[in-house]
Amino acid sequence: xxxxxxxxxxxxxxxxxQVTLSCSPISGHRSVSWYQQTPGQGLQFLFEYFSETQxxxxxxxxxxxxxxxxNSRSEMNxxxxxLGDSALYLCASSLGSGGxxxxxxxxxGTRLLVL
Amino acid sequence: GQQLNQSPQSxxxxxxxxxxxxxxxxxxxxxxxxxxxxxGEGPVLLIALYKAGELTSNGRLTAQxxxxxxxxxxxxxxSIPSDVGIYFCAGPRxxxxxxxxxxxxxxxxxxx
Numbered sequence: 001x002x003x004x005x006x007x008x009x010x011x012x013x014x015x016x017x018q019v020t021l022s023c024s025p026i027s028g029h030r031s032v033s034w035y036q037q038t039p040g041q042g043l044q045f046l047f048e049y050f051s052e053t054q055x056x057x058x059x060x061x062x063x064x065x066x067x068x069x070x071n072s073r074s075e076m077n078x079x080x081x082x083l084g085d086s087a088l089y090l091c092a093s094s095l096g097s098g099g100x101x102x103x104x105x106x107x108x109g110t111r112l113l114v115l
Numbered sequence: 116g117q118q119l120n121q122s123p124q125s126x127x128x129x130x131x132x133x134x135x136x137x138x139x140x141x142x143x144x145x146x147x148x149x150x151x152x153x154x155g156e157g158p159v160l161l162i163a164l165y166k167a168g169e170l171t172s173n174g175r176l177t178a179q180x181x182x183x184x185x186x187x188x189x190x191x192x193x194s195i196p197s198d199v200g201i202y203f204c205a206g207p208r209x210x211x212x213x214x215x216x217x218x219x220x221x222x223x224x225x226x227x
Contacts (some may be wrong), residue, residue, distance in 0.1 A: 006157075033214070033215070042217060042219055042220065043158075043217040045216070048214060055212050056214045058214075088155075090157050090158070100144075100146055106157035106158045106160075107157050108157045109156065111155065
């Protein structure tokens with residue numbers, strides 16, 4: 001079974017631009033969660049999508065948004081990029097029961113550099 | 116955001132040594148996940164624990180779900196150079212639905 005895939009793997013943007021990242025979950029998984037990872041803040045939860053609906057949200061500004069398609073693929077968008085948005089963006093997929101025994105599987109990440 | 120506390124933060128060990136690390140929380144968890152992350156890659160799931168007191172192995176790795184449900188431990192036996200990386204623990208926190216919070220990570224370096 002194929003794992004979680006993320007595209008692109010690397011991205012360089014300038015301040016003020018916007019960016020869209022894509023994540024394809026493991027086949028059969030209906031939940032996709034997005035995380036931002038930086039050296040200073042560690043892994044921070046952005047949001048979770050399940051059945052095309054945002055089910056949970058972290059403490060990030062509205063510039064960070066996402067969506068999920070009917071095939072469970074998800075995209076994350078960051079508008080008006082800031083230098084501090086430079087990070088590794090990870091998505092994780094799970095079956096999506098929403099319970100406390102879900103197991104999440106991560107993709108390889110997209111490394112975003114904002115200049 | 117909220118994070119779990121992992122210790123040690125980093126460690127250098129000699130190849131062949133055993134390694135122990137732990138993860139603690141002020142809250143009770145019903146699941147503990149342990150991941151390993153190589154530089155520039157996503158975390159890879161090593162072991163999942165679902166029951167207090169549970170002891171689970173995956174090759175040279177053994178993890179335990181603490182009996183208080185507020186901590187978990189990961190041991191690596193006979194370390195090898197490819198064990199280098201950052202080890203994260205994670206647990207689900209309820210906030211409408213469950214979302215995972217992650218530990219601060221333990222960076223392991225193995226000296227050949």
